[in-house]
Amino acid sequence: MTRKITFMQAINEALDQSMDRDNNVILLGEDIAGGATIDHLGNEGAWGGVFGVTKGLVEKHGRERVIDTPISEMGYMGAAVGAAATGLRPVPELMFNDFIGFCFDTLLAQGSKMRYMFGGKAKIPMTVRTCHGAGASAAAQHSGSYYGMLGSIPGIKVVVPSNPYDAKGLLNAAIEDDNIVIFSEDKTLYGIKDEVPEDYYTVEIGKAKVKREGSDLTIVTIGKMLYVANEVADTLEKEGISVEVIDLVTAAPWDQETIISSVKKTGRLIIIDEANPHNNTATDISAVVANKAFDYLDGPIKCVCAPNTPVPFATNLEQLYLPNKDKVLDVASELIEDLKKS
């Protein structure tokens, strides 16, 4: 049975069902229940996470499994690595991906490298839930998009869901995965609703999804940028241009096969990535496609990204910061010029 639930509810449901299925799944994070040890609350959470994503889980699963941590990102992220290395399946929440600096060692130098350094004798089955993204007036230290940076680390997988269905299925898959998976949620998507099955299911990590088939131009998107691409595709379709839209789903390791085969068909590629413009997922895709499918390209690969700045606070500037339909149409016009003439 499916019904319409929000992106946030889909994540909550995945956590709940994953905890039902496997007693080794524990959640750790700041205020993910809230109000720890406060007598009048007991097992009732005060918050359920800063956005309410984990609401209700402590009441059902208890404070032993939904663990409020001190404001100690290194402490609890590293504890998740240690717990995972010794057999649990922790799901730590990094409240905002911008806080990564506080706990980077535990992922960069510890967790991601253990299996390799230890000759394949360790596994670190943990899922780091975090959120990224501008558009919520959260300013520079709560709005960045660092999934690309995290995805450049060997040993780490990164998934970026664009819709409630994928959010639930990908989170379940991430928790089942025996590797470190960063599950990066766009905070501005929490309220969107869509059909989601009630039952437990998984969405394959590492597989991009062709959301719309087309023959003239490929647009690859990460997370929320899917909706920008859809607007672009609608507009171009009216001009007779057929756009193939691919939701990358997994930012690392990303699905080369799906993207390259699409580019071989369309000969044109735009990548929309909300991250800052250098050394991000878009530039990586661009480099790989240029290497592996150069002969199929009818024009330059275009990346539409955020500018090389922190995220500004003022609403008008923040909107200017984000990739949008007009910016994509701008770069598309150059690519499709020849199509329009013919």
Place this chain on the structure above:
Amino acid sequence: MKKLTKQKAAWIYEKMNDIRNFEDEVHRIFTSGEIPGFVHLYAGEEAVATGVCAHLTDADYITSTHRGHGHCIAKGCDLNGMMAEIYGKETGLCKGKGGSMHIADIDKGMLGANGMVGGGFPIAVGAGLRNQYLKTDSVVVCFFGDGAANEGGFHEGINMAAIWKLPVVFVCENNMFAESTPQSYSSASKTIAQRAAAYDIPGVKVDGMNLQEVYDAAGEAVERARKGEGPTLIECFTYRKYGHFEGDEQKYKAKEGPEKEHADTDCIELFRKQAIDERLLTVKQADDIEEKSRQDVAAAIQFAEDSPVPRPEALLEDVYVD
């Protein structure tokens, strides 16, 4: 003071000798150029690793440091596999892909030497959380140096272990120097142990050259942890026989005075004397242990030298679990 059994004393003396011989040999071989990379030798600090690990079983965990060979040996890692690892050979404990600073053997509860100073604190807390969550009576020992005590992870890790009463024993090996910088300069608190007061947990400083003192303090802390009473901070005042790393000129070490006297104290000689005086070991037993240890380390070197280097394909293996 807790009386050592003859069996325990023999085990400790054997491990102390294994560590010293292993490190002396690595020093010799490194100097000859046969071992690649960086090595940080544990020689001189044997009483700490052995006095603590004497209370542990394979079901208990430890986290270690860049100066980790001693912890590995005391936690039961195989000498051949360790030596081969340091040589970068396929038969190494980590298939030659970790090296001296990353020796690990999770089956033995050894969660890894660690190239990041202070990197072990949160990992130890996580293993402690696991022990508590699964309702085991296993404990975790987090070994760290006086240098690591000034990393943020020290505070975050001990605080979390304390608020959750986790079965973690924090063992500081204060060898007086973080690399070349003295502990007296780097730490605002005179001792590391006194910082325990900030976390409302027991903190004790012991003579790390005295096996019995280390053994007693660790025994109490491990027992406390097993009973669910939470963490303890133990500071062991010790000294490294060699430099921070091999090749260190050690210009910072004192040539005379109290530091030199401390440096000249040999924890293994002291323990040999104690064990014989207390009739825990006979002279013959002690001599035999020493001889066997030399042979075992020589065999480990032979094993490492005879072992193949990793297959080229190993470069790309073990990044992810498939």
